[in-house]
Amino acid sequence: MSYLNRFFSARAMKTLLILCCIGLLVAAIWFLGSFFGFGNSRPLQSVESRVIVVLLLALCLVGYWLRWPLFIMVTAALCVLVWVFGPFLLLGEGRPLESVSVRLTIIEILIIGAFFYGFWLLLLALKDNPALLDKFTRNKKPSEEIDVSEASLVISRSVDYVNKKNTNLTFFQRVILARKSHDLLPWFMVLGTQGAGKTSAILGSGQEFPLSEQLNQIGKPAQKTRSCECWFANDAVYIDTAGKYVSEPETNLAEWGAMLKTLKKHRPIKALNGAIVTFSAADVLGRNQAELFELAATLRARIDDLRQTLGVRFPVYVLVTKLDQLTGFTEYFKILTEQERGQVWGVAFPYGDTKTASVSELHDQIKEELLLLENRIERDMIVRQQEEYDNRDRKEMYALPQDFHLLSERVAEVVHNIAFASRYDDPQNYTLLRGIYLSSSHQPLDFSILNNQSIIRTWSNYVEKKSPKAIASIAARSEDRDFLINDVSYGRQYFLKQLFKDVFVKDQDLARHNMANESKYRLQRFLGHTFCILLALLLLNGFYNSYRYNSDYLDAVDRNVTSLGSTVNSFISSPTDSILPRLLTLSRYLPVYRSLDVLNPQLEWRYGLYTGGKVFEESDSLYQFFLQRILLPQIEHQVTLALQNAIDNGKSEQIYHQLKVYLQVYGRAEFDKQYIITSITRLWDSASMLQPYEERQVFVTHLKNLLDSPEWRRYGQNMDEGLVKSARALLEREDQASRLYKLIKDSVMQDVPADLTLSTMAKSRRGELFSPIDDNGVTVIPGFFTHAGYYNVFKKKMELSLATLEREDSWVLGKTPKNLSDTSFSADNNVLVNPVQNQVLAYYLDEYALYWTDFLSNIRIKLQDSDDAGVAAHIYMLRTLSAQDSPLVNLVTRAVSETTLVGKEENSLLDNINNKGQVLNAMSKINLAHAAMERKLLQERVDNRFAPLREFVTGNATSGATQQSRSGADLDKLMGSLSEQYTLFVIYGDAIMNGNAVELSSSAQQLGTESQIWPEPFPNLIPPLLESAWKRLHAESVLRSNEGIEEALGKVCRKTLQGRYPFADSRRDVKITDFENFFASDGLVDEYFKTNLANKVDVSSHPWRYKDGAADSEVALDMFEKATEIRHQFFHGEGGRSLSLVFDISVPYLDPAITQLNMNFDGKQVNYAHWPVLPVSVMWPASRSTSKVTLNATPRIAANESAMMFTGPWALFRWMDNASDIETTDSGESRLIFDLDSRRAKIDISGLTYNDRPVLELLKNFRCVGDY
Template sequence: MSYLNRIFAARFLKTLLIVCCIGLLIAAIWLLGPFFGFGESRPLLSVESRVIFIVLALFCLVSLWLRWPLFIMLTATLCVAIWVLGPFLLIGETYPLLPVGVRLAVIGAILVIALLYGLWLLILALKDNPQLLDKFARRKDRPAEDDASEVAAAIRNAVDYVNRSRKRLSFFQRAILARKPLDLLPWYIILGTADAGKTSAILASGQHFPVPEQLDRVGKPAQQTKNCECWFANDAIYVDTAGKYISEPEAHPGEWRALLKALKKYRPTKAINGAVVAFSAADVMGRSKAELFELAASLRQRVEDLRQTLGVRFPVYVLVTRLDQLPGFAEYFRILTEQEREQVWGVTFPYGEGGSASPLELHDRIREEFALLEDRIERDMIVRQQEEYDNRDRKKMYALPQDFHLLSGLVAEVVHNIFFASRYDESQSYTQLRGIYFSSSHQPVDFSLLNNQTIIRKWFNYVEQESPTVTASLIEQPAERDFLINDVSYGRQYFLKQLFSEVIVKDRDLARYNLANVSKYRLQRLLGHTFCILLTCVLLNGFWHSYRNNSGYLDAVDHKVVSLGSEVNRLVKTANQNLLPRLLTLSQYLPEYGNLDIFNPQLEWRYGLYTGDDVLAASDSLYQFFLQRLLLPQIEQQAAQALQTAIDGGRTEQIYRQLKHYLQVFGQGELDRQYAIDSTTRLWAESGKLQPYEEERIFVAHLTNLFASPQWRRYGQKMDEDLVKYARAMLEREDLASRLYQRIKDSVAHDVPADLTLNVMAKTRSSELFTLAEEAEETAIPGLFTRAGYYEVFKKKMAPGLMLLEREDAWVLGKVGQGRAAEALRPQVSGKGDVVLVNPVQQQILGLYLDEYARHWRTFLSHIRIKTNVLQLDYGSAGVAEDIYMLRTLSATDSPLANLLVRAAAETTLIGKDGQSLLLDNMRDKGQILNAAAKVSLAYAEMERRLLRERLDNHFAPLREFVTGSRESVVEHPAVGGTELSKLLGALNEQYTLFVIYDDGLKNGTPMALSSTAQKIGAESLAWPDPLPNLVGPLLEGAYRRASRSAIAKSNEGIEEHIGRVCRATLAGRYPFVKSRREAKMSDFERFFAVDGLADDYFKKHLADKVDTSSRPWRYKGAVEDDNGSLAMFEQAAEIREAFFRGEGGRKVALTFDITFPHLDSSITQLNLNFDSTRVSYAHWPVAPVSVTWPMSRISSRVTLTASPRVAAGASTMMFTGPWALFRWLDSASDIIATSSGEAQLVYLLDARRANIEISGLNYKDRPVAELLRRFRCPGDD
């Protein structure tokens, strides 16, 4: 009941509630933490943050349990909050606690503040209680606990000795069967002062000690106990402790605590069944009152330590030893028989719950019981006086009642101070004192205890001038006394045997177990048995469900086997290879069953009944049989067909690849599983045989399983030796270096750096300025053919890769063991003078690589072009602005053109800075020191330099010289001053300046003449190395052309404004340009077409330097097209000017022509023509040309034609007036006949009379001048 009271005590409930709350908090942190947050932040989402908070909760629990100051928990909580929640703290638009360094700094500052606060609290505590500092100091001076291990070993050895027979039992007997009686022997601890006779009391107790060493010590003087000794009696075990634990309690605290810990460790349930507190009569009577209180306090403390540490309620027996030290004791009790001496002489009190009395009641009760003992001695004293004949013995006996009375009073005081109940512990609810007993284990005669309260002793002390403070003094007897029997004292033991056998041993069940440990063990046993029962139920349930699941599984497998058998029969009957994929799939997935994980089945499938492993092994065997028996022959057949096809094609690479695959499939050499799978899959995909498998990964999985088996060639066919020999013979036609070079490239394909693009070379973010020609096959330089690709990949991996490929090539060609290829590839050094020969195959491979390297770069550089339409506008071309942008960019400090050329020069220079023969120098200087390996390395380096120079660097020497100014090979190529590259950049900068000025002139309407420097530079670039001819020339020519076009466009705007308007106002739609009654004025005609007229003057000022007039038709210089036809107008005006303006230096119209009359009708006697007062007549005389100049009159022009005789006045005469009368007359002809000489004959009908008039001189380049006028169009007219 008291235990339940303690459980439901307020303090215990508070602790339990705190622990439960901490447990619930930990569970909430772990389970609900990931869902805790604010907004989108989840601080406890990670496992680390939750673990940190759980550790914090446990730390808080420990702090509460140990009653640490509250600021420690607050500091830890604040530090954890800053570390976990700090990164999610948003202040403004930043997260100030996101960096780890900031959080560590804040946490460090908090810890420093907490440390200072703790020091301040410590200073305040020391101020109020300075003894705390003494405690700290005493801890440092704590004495060494040297005997603690001996004490623990004594208890451990005792427990081991007791349980020795139990260890021979089986585990089942120890765990299930009841304990043996030997295990239930009571344990008693003996406490007492030094020289109290504790060991002597045990030896004189009449107990049977089966241990020979202990039995031998019975009846002999007891040795002083060093610390602890266990006495093994048949009825009990006595733990005899040293008196120093009582007499010197503060000198050996470690040993005492070790003793208690050992008892609690090895006997956790009922550590002891009782305690015997022993002190001698001299210890009580020979001490002062203060010393008695000290003795009582020490004993009370030790009893309390036993009760608190061991957690056991046990009876305490107070044993007052060495009663024989009282004068008259031996004489008074020597008449007792042996049976009477074995009796108990003392007081026994009731033990148990409710037995506790108040301190005064306990003392009175003890005194009452002692009074009974005193009365008995007094009552029998007269009889004993009469029985004794020796007066000396009678004198001694006479003082015994008084001495015993004095002793009993002191014992009552000491026992009362040890066992009175306390209201601050459990002693108030029960009593520990079982009894107080007096004994004497032996009766030595060399000491005597004299009562200082008697009259004789007071007189003696007065005479001796002594003032004893103790009740009695222990006086040593004179040495001269003669004793008849020296060892008689060890022959009698008073009041011990029944005390131990009938009281102490039989009270073994009075001690209460350690309820906490008993409850724990009972709970453990209950849980253990419950667990066993539950385990049995779970196993039975598991066996049942496992049996059902596995039975259903086997039934399903049986159905699959039946279906698989039908598929096999179909395949055998039809020989349809398309059924093989389904057959393989069925056999592979034969063990599959629902959601069952074959390799890791669930628990309800196990319990020793799982059959999936057996089914899996059988299905794998069947699956492998199908793979090896059905799929492998198809693979072999396909490999043979592929090899034959490659041989028919004659391509060495294909033959080698298929031969290697063929040999792999037919088990020749070591199997490269991944290569065999990839090559087989590729062949089947090309032949279309993968279609029945639906997906490639399914077929690859079958191949992987096939080649994974060690015996995959069990049913394989034999290799076709003839086919292999023929393929090998075709491969040997090609030299070894060519074969190995291609495979070296394939082997390093995964390690090559990124391809080198124009963007990287020019250091531009995009292809802004440069592009590649449309016919270019490659858009970038492969990474293998760059400087990094050579030094970081090809050069490093060529030598080791070459050795592996050599072995592979020797295996494929069937030369393994012959050593020919190996000898060809093994580095050889043969010195002839200063010449060192290196492996020729390696040299050839390097040469092939460098040739391809140079080929890639030549092709790439030759295809680089300048990009057009860089500045793309929505409304048209950018024109000169684009050229200015290009020139500015290319001539800038970080010029993309310079970057491109420098990078190209660097990438095409693989040789090092020192091009000298390091081999020869080193061999001359150190030839006696270098070994063969060093010579081979130097020889290879020399060969490498030579090949790099001959095969690559010399090919690009012009480019290197253009960039660096030197043809020598260097690693870096800075564009220094004085090089052709720097000059080019300077020229481009000048052109940029000129075009800027020119563009500004165009915008301002005062364009300047274009310089021919751009064209000269473009022409010079044709002699420069690639890619400059395709970059500089097109750039400058395009710029020049676009500038000219801009200037022409500007000029065309002036034509429309200055000439077009005048032309349309004065000439357009007028005769003679069109057939119209409106006629153009001669003055307007002359002003427009004459020399230095409007058309001629504009052309000379604005277009003469831009137009090539030597071509027909006229065209702009620089291949600029005439988009609006303005040049045609100026060309026609020039033709009109040459045809019409022949007078006054080309400023006036003047036409000179000849007139003849090849035919005249006979009815006409005379024909008269009048051209501005110039008369021409013909009257059938000989034909002779007549020269006429027109116009003769600047005022008005008239042309008349009259035929005589006149038939009718209106029909025989024709007259035309106006500035263009001549052309009116020409247009009035009835017909025009072309003559053999190219002249035109005009046919006129005058009154039906025909007159043919031939006019020569009015043609311009075999065209009539009138046609020139008819074809003329003003600017802007369609």
């Protein structure tokens, strides 16, 4: 239970929980760390990072266990954090800790900071304890050194001697299996006072000592032990310590401690199996009470030293020696036989009992047990008295019980003080005392112990006037004894043999191991065994997997070889181009197997079994054979065919390129690997021969592998000399300068600056303002044809590589540079120049000027085509163009800069040089002449062609004026005019927004017309913008006019006319006054039209339109057009200001059943009774107050159906609407048909039609302006 109590103690459980947490954390980091991260970052994905974090946890655990300062662990954690997680720290768009040097610098700073912090803590500690570092100083006062080597040497030699017996075990048994010898000897330490008879007890124990020097000392007086001595018996090893460690502890503690440390070093697990505490009867009886306590304390301290230093729990045996010093001991026990003398005489106690006795109980228990021995002596005393014949012996033995009683009390007291349990140490849970044993190793007759408490000694001391402090005194014996008979002191040993043999030796298993060291060694053995097992498993697994992998690999290679063999047979039987790619691929990938890196295999493929290297060598030779014997002839055939086709087509560029490739393939020219690969790949692609290879890169890889071989033309064919001569003959027809220019142009395309776009030239930050007119034309300027392209690319390339290209051209054409040297330079103004270089430059400048001419003529303003843009977009465009940082100015200024290739510093290269012939050497003359010729070509072929634009922008047409002030230049005038137009359009726009009438100026059209004679690109920029802006502004004006119509007339129309009769089928009628106010002459509609629209509208067209053809005008003008038609039809009185209609009524047909038909129109009576049809003229309305129209037929059949009556301002039209049908006569007039009680009457009305339609429809088709 004590083990369980210790295990479940608070401290043990806390430690266990910490270990478990650390273990779980380590497992989580190792197995789950690779999945931990944020975003796409996985800091613990690598094994290195996880190992570092695990080591950090181990360091923290060790620091916690050893109570290291916290800043050490914090510093280590910060260093790990910087190293492992630092590369994944993202600040903005960069990772500042990704560099290893940066992280190392930060870690160094952390370590240095921790060092200084620790140094500061050390200074604070030294302030509190100045002697803290005294043991590290060399100037300290030397202390007296005590020689402790003798005791340590004895222990180490003894251990080495004993361990020789383990040599019968093999290294594997001792180290790997950790076996121990079955005859391991127990070790006992004997310690006690000086002269206690420790050595005599060991020699008299009856043990067998095989060493001759130790065996020789048995039966002889024991020598004094200097420090310690080991006695090697067959059953045990006894460490006989000197009595000075108990009698003189102050001066011998260092030697004692060194001996214990040596013992622990050599026997770390179970240093001792027991401790034998020895003191003689005289040591107990001859001391006073204080001395007894001192003796007990010293012995207890030595036992505590053993237990604390060795870490072993062992039984303690108390051996009281020299009992023969008690009066009567020898006489009492002399009758015992040798076997009886070897028995055990003493008291044994249970060892390891958890129910330890209390302090008083232990003392009483010892006394009770010793009392039993005393009683046994008392009980047998009478028998011994009767058996003894010598009176002196009987008298001596009679005092034995009393002396033994006195010894028992003192022994009980001393042993109790040595072995009682302590609440402050481990022995509180178990008993140390195993037993108290009494013995006598020899019986010298020279002295004995006198009991001062006996009656005889009391009177004797009184007579002799002695007052002894001890209860017993040692006195010399009388010399009148017969030593020849009685002195056998070294031949008799009482109570020792069975004590050593049956008690000490057999109790060897009672001692407990040093659990800390035992656990450490077990852990070491476990780790060692685990490592060996894992290593063995790793090797076995490695050999097994390597064998399996290589076997599978060879099987796969065998299958690949089989497949390759069948492909080769197919190719031999039918050599087609579609089989070759598969043949090359199979031979190339013959050694390839899954993810295996053939040249650098992983560890699991090795272990001495890897065969991929040899397979790769053989397969590569086979692959090269196929490349050189099959692919190379195809390449030669294709380049020959391509050269022949180029000759047939007659294109010099194609011929030159194919001839160059042809010569390199056949090894008759300078070898350019990348050029050959690119050319052949392009050739294969054009011939549709890449399809069998599936991917372009596959064929390129085959080509690289072929050309990488030093002997790639080993099986090559001979070149066709006739074909080459034909190609060269065609090439020589073309100017050499043209060929060289094309070569230079092709060679610099990867180095040219970025293409020059409109947005780049305009530097527009608010969107693109310019766009090309024709997307198929020149929309961008290639970087090759820019100012930077000329000076930084073309000029440098021409100067540096022209000689190289001429040499290339020479070997392509089969010539040598020597042939060309005679014509490379010609005399011009007494200065040598290169005519080829000038011709190449001329070709470039002509194309340069052509690009810029087409580009500038293809630029326009990017106008907003959407109607939603309105005038604001054009005003914004004008404001942008006329602003301080105008895109238009940037555009044309950049154009001038790019088309001015002659700089100011090049105007006169030779003008400022005096005495040219004496100062300049020939090379300087050539350079200056070339510069002068270059300036001349730049001026004539580029700068002069764009002089009008340069003059317009800078005010100066000469080259080098691009950086001059533009004061007085036409561009400044243009910008001022655009600024004025911007101001006018802003004013117009504000007026239109406020609803005011605007009279647009014609200055915009005049400026647009004037710009037509300006240099490009102005004719395509200014007129379209101004024209579009003017149209937009006019459209806005019209739109605002329409909104004014809505505001002025739309609301009135909807309020007075809309939804009322006769404009709609409704019971509500339009008032005549409202009708007249709206439609009459000088009414609302007529007045508004005359005031606002008369001069803007084309009334001759139908429908009416604005004179400028503005969009969305028909809807608004339709109301005015229809209002004019209504005014012409309905307003004939008072100069068109009042409603008046004049029409004729006639009855062409009347049902015979009707005798008379009567009609009344505002008092105008019209009757008809089957007489001749005569029209009757009627004017309506006859009255301004009311209107009434009636119709009745006689005879009446039904009053409701034979008569009609309509009243109201529009009674006439309601009467017309009540007709059952309306027909159109041949003359285009309206004929109303009425059914009067099933009797029909037809009434013709003339004068109420408009365009062959009833005027009523004119009213019903009228819509207010907001209803469209």
